[in-house]
Amino acid sequence: MNNTDYDVIVVGGGHAGCEACAASARVGAKTALLTHNLATIGEMSCNPAIGGLGKGHLVREIDALDGLMGRVIDKAGIQFRMLNASKGPAVRGPRAQADRELYKKYMLQALREQSGLDLIEAAVEGFVETQGVLSGVKLADGRVISAKAVVLTSGTFLNGVMFIGHETTIGGRVNDVSCAGITPYLKSFGLRVGRLKTGTPARLDGKTINWDILPVQEGDKQPVPFSYLTKKIDNPQVCCHITHTNERTHKIIRDNFSKCALFSGLITGIGPRYCPSIEDKLVKFADRTSHQIFLEPEGLHTDVIYPNGISTSLPADVQEEFIHTMEGLENVRILRPAYAIEYDYVDPQELNDRLECKKVPGLFLAGQINGTTGYEEAAAQGLLAGVNAAHRALEDGKEFIIDRSQAYLGVMIDDLITKGVDEPYRMFTSRSEYRLFLRSDNADMRLTEKGRQTGCVGDTRYSVFKAKKALLEKYRALCEQLQTSPRELEAAGANIRAEGAKKSAFNAMSYTGVSRETVNRLWPELANMPDEIYEQIEIEAKYAGYIKRQMADIEIFKKDENLRLREDIDYSKIGGLSREMVAKLSKVRPSTIGEASRIPGVTPAAVTAVLGFVKK
């Protein structure tokens, strides 16, 4: 396999595919992105927005690893909001509405600017193996392109079927094709393949909405960018509007339950619990008489409106009827009805912590094919898979592994590969046990150095990072060194008893009533500290006790994580493991003792047995 066409081939031009091919090329692998349609690269098939809670964290992490998503949304965003701004810094999530066309434009531009990356329009219909090793992909026209590693990011396209009520259409997205050729290959490799479901709401004509009577939701006055490289948001900012479902809406939906693809059993896949269709919501929150619906513009130069909150698989005529019951939408024109889509995914327990199929060395999977939902989840996986595919192809002896204590990305991958999915997996801050440490403000401090070592962080990013880190360290030291008496602090407005030992500026920041102005007045030396540096030091001061405790937890966690298990362990040879345990462990083939302990149903006794076996 010395003379392949490419080092790495990435199949699919969605959010996972874009990050995967760019990351692979950044690491230095000769990379090709294969997509059946170059015009849909970076397409936002559903919600025209990036970020949110947990998801915003992922975007910051992608950015810290020099990925594209953060930079592109900063150029394409038309309404920026910091969600949970009133709550604490660990659970704040940046979110932005995107201009769909701008997003695609800037994503394509970013890929074109990436050296070592070819963009090829071609439909992949299968894989090629040479002597039992994956060696390339087979195109619909019969051509073969060879590579040392392949990243498959097929999204919803594998045997995609769309449902509008009882009407079904074959395709991976509206007005798009489906791919039937790849699944049989996956099955022939012995991978477990299942079906999952997701959906997207109708699109509305903004010219026919009665905006005047609807409450407005503005973006933040000072938009906060996603990327650590972006200085300022240049796009004009737009507002969204809010409407509600009401009892009439609910009655129409209930009366037509039997016509839903979902309830009539047409769809066998399982949909995401947290992004439920409106009929799901009605069943699960039966006592609610109203649900909030956000009317979000899809761009600066379009009248298409995305109604956030009414995904459905009801027939078009019923959609028409219930949408018109809502305030402001009485006379709305529906441009395209909502649909549900069902597609093939691969059980992520088939993957190792590099997102490579354990049964098919050289084949990496990322995005919805792994059972996740969301652009950000897909993109983050794509980046990690792309970097590891590059390492494999280049045979540079490196691995890029992110664990639960380092990033949400690590939490997601660990959850996927140890627990598998029974519904599309979406990121939440509550999925992380180290939430107070894994914040969106410090993603660069957590990851950029690691990315630099693995080769996916470029010079520009790295120099910006180093400059920030130096400033952070300088001011942190200064803050711990400068002192004042509690009496002065109290006089300055701090909620503190005016007695006891002197407090450092760092301590002072943890008290309520101490603002930036207070700090500047007490210690003029700190007045020049940049805002983002101040913010981070302040968070660390406020969380100090809690973070210290989490750091201690992380150390314990690392012990198990550092005990790596070989992938070829014959679990049936380990004395005393019950058949059930052998089956569970053989199915997942955990990479570390820590992973083994997180597989549902695996007992501590079994973990100890494995540990004993490995140490022998």
Next chain:
Amino acid sequence: MDNQTIYALSTVYGKSGVAIIRVSGSMATKVVTSMTNLQISELKPRYAHFVKLRAIPSGELLDKCLLLYFHAPQSFTGEDVIELQVHGSRAVISATMESLSQIKDFRLAEPGEFSKRAFYNGKMDLTQAEGLADLIDAETVEQQKYAVRQMDGALKNMYESWREQLLNMLAHLEAYIDFPEEDIPQDVVLNMKNTVFKLCEEIKKHLTDDNIGERLREGFRITIIGAPNAGKSSLLNQIAKREAVIVSDIAGTTRDAVDIHLDLGGYPVVFTDTAGLRETAEEIEKKGIALAYNRAKEADLVIYLFDASINAAQDIEKYKKDFAGKLLVVANKRDKLSPEDIMSLQKSGCLVISAKQNFGTDELLKAIKEKIGERFTSGSSPVVSRRRYRDALNKTLEFLSAFSFDKEIELTAEDIRLAVREIGKITGRVEVDEVLDKIFGSFCIGK
């Protein structure tokens, strides 16, 4: 812990009618194939098989015995278990154990290993395992009562229900954090505050039980103080003789404090005899007196014994203050008193006895039993039987008292998460390897 099959003698080694040898692990049924005439296909779970037991490797007949089989997971350990009920002869036991050691992947169990495996396989939680250990160690009726209740899950159920309530709250808080559009209703906030408040009260109540649980395990401490020659040692000798069950005589940490362990009406009691209290310039005696005083301070009950022929009114007042609520005043040397003197002493609340003539000792013991019994008024609720429960619960309280809605919501959630984890440590919900070995190490072999 490795995953070999373990075996151990579960009954006491020595001459007896029956001795039970227990085998646990995935290879346990190898006993059947390699040591008995029974076919593996004939082996029925929970059924007593009468078998011929043969030695390895000679095949000589060792004994005819009962063999019981418990199929995993329906066994004490959750693994396959074989129990051999052989005749309680030292020779049979030794020969059987020797043969078991010959089977591949078999080894002698470590102390507490059967229970440890039961815990690891989810057959019981840590409090139940510790209840079991206490039950095996129980020497008095009351100890047995509390231990069996704990083994049955009384503590586990209470701690688990607390944990459950906190977990529910955490789920609410997390929903509030992760779904910013869904506002947490004010009544839910109020509910949470209420739950935490009530939980704190419950935990506090559970903790302020006068250390009954620890007392039950370690014994109630009764210290006898008094001037030299008041008759303390005579009294202790009388008590020791009266009570049929003398558990042990243990010399105190210094020559001047002597502990005697007794079963007093089902309660374990430790009587401590101390140095006579008096003003002295002598260094060693001074230390003895200081020790006596400290012991009395720590004791659950203090008996002040004085020579009734000497006026002790001043001392009584002092000790009543020093040992408020736990002082029993006893006048000795009744034989030296007139009936009028006895009457007036009794009126002032003294017990009047004669240690020498063994008069009034029964009355004194009755009074002591009553005093101990008073502390068991809440007899039905489970008690904190171990220091580590108390420590974890105190930490839980610490985290819960930090709980408030006046800080960042993720910190509010973190407080609850930490509290949940502390409670989980008690029942073994959380990995607590460092405490596990400690807990199971105190078991006897064969359990």
